[in-house]
Amino acid sequence: MATKQFQAETKRLLDIVINSIYSNKEIFLRELISNSSDAIDKLYYKSLSDDSVTFNQEDYYIKISVDKENRRLKISDTGIGMTEEELENNIGVIAKSGSLDFKKLNNLKDGRDIIGQFGVGFYSAFMVADEVTIVSKAFGSDKAYKWESEGIEGYTITPCEKESVGTDIILKIKESTEDEDYEKYLDEHNLKSIVKKYSDFIRYPIKMDITKSKPKDDNEEEYEEYTEEETVNSRVPIWERNKNELTEEDYKNFYRERQYGFDEPVKHIHINAEGTISFKAVLFIPERVPFDFYTKEYEKGLELYSNGVLIMDKCPELLPDYFSFVKGVVDSEDLSLNISREMLQQDRQVKLIAKNIKNKIKKELKSLLNNDRENYEKFFNSFGTQLKYGVYSDFGQNKEVLQDLLLFYSSKESKLVSLEEYVSRMPEDQKYIYYATGESVDKVDKLPQTEFVKEKGYEILYLTEEVDEFAIKMMGSYEEKEFKSVSSKDLGIESGEDSEEQKESEHKEMFGKMKEILSDKVKTVRASERLKNHPVCLANDGEISIEMEKILSSMPNNQNIQAEKALEINVNHEVFESLKEAYEQDKDKFKLYTDVLYNQACLIEGLSIDDPVEYTNNVCKIMN
């Protein structure tokens, strides 16, 4: 039988398909299974318009079998099959998709959507096989044909015998080379995992004979091998199923099966969107932080499917960074795929899906916060930091999306509260949202700077994470209420006592002298309005707080950014009397007191002191 030559363009394309289109050889199996699934779909569609065709779901399946000895891998289906002419036109001519023609001819838009469209997938078989045989019998025909090819040189078509309608694709798997292991395409367990990875949600059963072992007769010691036919794909993906029929357990099982995490998700989100772009998605909010989450190695993204076929393991464009903890899967028929189905041709559709997903996640997190506080707090303890970074990064452009999802520890409630809750219970005369920063709730709670605001009965948010104050500054305000640090110069609270200026002017000279002693360590020394029981504290007058200075100076590119510090003295404290006395009578003692008070203020603030030895010596001198 004369070998027919491929057309010249076909030869060139064949070369490209075999060598360049796909980054991963195992994808050939996905392509052949998709073709089989399309072939069965075509029969299904035929049954819709032709009364003589009956479609019993049980009769349709795809079978994968391996003959290791002869290096043969066979993919069989009970689909529509191909006539001699179709073998010639659809297989013999590359980039000619019989499936696309079928789709156009039958005006199919949805439902069982045919996967093939480019007319190249079949040739990916030549990435792993040096010989491919197709044996096919078309529906409605009593003749079968065999198409054979060793690749680029051409193909033959001959009549043959085949009992039932459908197609067998038989690959002679290449011999392994030093660089490439082809044995894995003859290994049933590996083949099974490739099917699970790419074709798990093909709607027809994909069957395989799986080797198992069992104890030999009565002898429990000896085992014998046997094969059993198994359906290896899950078939109906969870996102295609009706939400009302699914239980919480079903979603949890899916989360486990897909290995999204070892924890249990705090929430699942099932989306069935129709509109400009239709897609389905099942997303999860995990409870616990993956071990690599806060490292560079962590890759965000959702699994992306088109018509139940996996396109991308992790599509990063589907999630904003601040929601990078979300796991799950998206399936859309409306994607423009590139020819290898490993990428998308344009990202307009992905952008639309991503926007929809972002809004949905936000809405669902908000509802978790309002309706299931316990679980929200579990989530927030794991991923709150990520949300706060989200507020701060990209010049604050996402603060509107995220601000209602933030929680901070409250001085009044002694638990985490939202900004909405804080503002809703602000007394009428309270102008600002107050916050205090420090390493831990305990430490912040003891800060002298908080005394006055607390005494006034106002709530203070305790910011204990590095990112907190940066996020707060980026927000600037919430519902038109500005954020105010309890250490900032003007607290916006009437004290009812002598004003700061009055106290200041009384002791102006002495404070001036203290500033002279401390030189550029502080910007100013003044009487404090905020202190009640403590003698001294540091306040900050500029935009950069002392906490921010600490963080910035610990960064690798430390640019020596300093907070404008003010040393505040409590003029109502008994220590102030001693200070005043020293100022009037003993200049050395006055210098000593000034140093000690300044260093104490630094210690309270968690700042390291310049010369700890001198400081302890000074304390000892006072004790003498």
Ligand SMILES: Nc1ncnc2c1ncn2[C@@H]1O[C@H](COP(=O)(O)OP(=O)(O)OP(=O)(O)O)[C@@H](O)[C@H]1O
């Ligand atoms: N198992 C099969 N049964 C029936 N027809 C088949 C089978 N495999 C391939 N075909 C026919 O051969 C054509 C070419 O297949 P090929 O895999 O190269 O491209 P495709 O599936 O149309 O598109 P894509 O490259 O997007 O997968 C198909 O469109 C279909 O008409």
